[in-house]
Amino acid sequence: MPRPSRLLSSGGLTIAFTTSLLLFADGQPARDIDPFNNTLCIVAPATPYDPASGLPMYAPRPIPADARCPVCGMYPARYPRWAAQIIFKDGAAHYFDSPVNLFDFLHKVDRYDRRYTRADVAVSYVRDLASGRWIEAGQAHFVHGSDVAGPMRNADLPAFASRAAADAFIRLHRGTVLTASDMTPQLLAPLSRNGRHRH
Numbered sequence: 001m002p003r004p005s006r007l008l009s010s011g012g013l014t015i016a017f018t019t020s021l022l023l024f025a026d027g028q029p030a031r032d033i034d035p036f037n038n039t040l041c042i043v044a045p046a047t048p049y050d051p052a053s054g055l056p057m058y059a060p061r062p063i064p065a066d067a068r069c070p071v072c073g074m075y076p077a078r079y080p081r082w083a084a085q086i087i088f089k090d091g092a093a094h095y096f097d098s099p100v101n102l103f104d105f106l107h108k109v110d111r112y113d114r115r116y117t118r119a120d121v122a123v124s125y126v127r128d129l130a131s132g133r134w135i136e137a138g139q140a141h142f143v144h145g146s147d148v149a150g151p152m153r154n155a156d157l158p159a160f161a162s163r164a165a166a167d168a169f170i171r172l173h174r175g176t177v178l179t180a181s182d183m184t185p186q187l188l189a190p191l192s193r194n195g196r197h198r199h
Helices: 004-008 010-023 099-107 163-173 185-191
Strands: 084-088 093-096 121-127 134-136 141-144 176-178
Touching: 084 099, 093 099, 099 121, 099 185, 141 163, 163 176
Parallel strands: none
Antiparallel strands: 084 093, 084 121, 121 134, 141 176
């Protein structure tokens, strides 16, 4: 077995240094690190715009199967009725598995992707729960407090293109109709399971 001093060779030094960075990432002693508490999150970069797609730069896009939500890490393509997306002014996009995560991201853009700020967002879209059609988030009607669970298996914000469709949903599943301007951090906090992430 190699002696501890041998770990300081060039390869060992790199490994030792990297390990120390991970163990002390938040300035906490190694004994206080809980490997399952989501303190270290790696967010995939936004998907760049592909001019060969034939889509206008700010049009909603099909969600790539391997795209991951920058807020929770889930795969939005697996939840097409709940999916959402943001397109930045440079044409790059982030995809979300639900409206809750979209709005959480909008309130903390630089927490989840330090390459952008809120001012860099060109447009955001959500899916109409009934038809699956993309609609601008600012034009959608969201139902808060229904008995229908979203992708995270808890309450979410199902979106609808019309107030009438949202009202029809409420008659079956309870809730209150809200708009994008109602999505405050205080309203989102109990809906989000991402509170412990510290990007």
